[in-house]
Amino acid sequence: MQLLRPATRGSPASSEAPMNTTPVSRARFLAVLLAALMVAALMAIAPPVAEAAVKKPLDIVKIHYDPAGKDHSKNSHYKKEFIQVKNIGKKTLTLTGYTIRDNGPQKFTFSKGTKLKPGKTLTIRSGKAKNTSTTLYWNKSSYIWNNTGDTARLYSNKGKLLESCKYKGGVHKKATKTSVRTTKTTAYC
Ligand SMILES: [Ca+2]
Ligand SMILES: [Ca+2]
Numbered sequence: 253m254q255l256l257r258p259a260t261r262g263s264p265a266s267s268e269a270p271m272n273t274t275p276v277s278r279a280r281f282l283a284v285l286l287a288a289l290m291v292a293a294l295m296a297i298a299p300p301v302a303e304a305a306v307k308k309p310l311d312i313v314k315i316h317y318d319p320a321g322k323d324h325s326k327n328s329h330y331k332k333e334f335i336q337v338k339n340i341g342k343k344t345l346t347l348t349g350y351t352i353r354d355n356g357p358q359k360f361t362f363s364k365g366t367k368l369k370p371g372k373t374l375t376i377r378s379g380k381a382k383n384t385s386t387t388l389y390w391n392k393s394s395y396i397w398n399n400t401g402d403t404a405r406l407y408s409n410k411g412k413l414l415e416s417c418k419y420k421g422g423v424h425k426k427a428t429k430t431s432v433r434t435t436k437t438t439a440y441c
Contacts, residue, residue, distance in 0.1 A: 308414040309341030310350065312406050312441040313373060315419065317397035319437060325394075330379030333395050335404055338373040349409030352376065355402050360390050401431075404441065417441035 312335065319332035335352060339345050347362035360376055366388075368374055375387045378396040383389060390396060397404070400421040406414045418431045419439035427433045433440045 308406075309339060309343070309345055310347070310368070310406060310408075310414055311338050311340045312336070312352075312404055312415045312417045313338045314441055315397050315402075315404055315417065315439040316437060317402065317419065317434075317439055318399040318421070323395065323399070327379045327381075327393070330392060330395055331377045331381060331389070333378040333397055334375050335397065336373050336375050337368075337406065339368040339370050342370050344369050347374075347409075351407045353405045353407070354396055354398075358390075358392070358396050360388075362388075415441065 315335045316333055319329070321329075323329065337352075345368045347366040347368060348364045350362045350366075352360045363383075366374075373386070376390055377387060378390045378392050378394070380391045380393070381389045398421070401419060403416060403418040405416045408414055417439065419434050419441075420431050422434065423436055424431065424434045427440075
């Protein structure tokens, strides 16, 4: 009897009958808690697809990591290897200071004033030549992208990771949690 007595308003706080802990509100609280836990569990289970990851106006589209033919040590061949990025946002991007890195020490920095309109792509070729409005050159005297697998990482001018694209060499028809789809020559990021 004493436990069910409602607390009188204005009376000093008492430990014997807390006002709001009725069985109904407790059940409701547990239901809400359970729903929250289920949502959290679902989010934890959702597979992090290799492609999905990041919020990004600039997107790595593909890496032509192993152009057809033998890998000759020649600029004309280095130029056949490339990585491609696309502006998937709605505004023109200024890419000054954005960078692309391989899994080793190689780093490409977009030069000052590089712009990319919405829906447009830029191709960055490994060898040396003069940049055009659609093709830039890494200007390396070597290949960049390993034929046996590599990871391309794209960073904003503030060093924020926009995308990480890991591929295995050879043909992989489906992307997995850790690596993207590839053909013999190209990784689709
Ligand atoms: Ca991508
Ligand atoms: Ca290569």
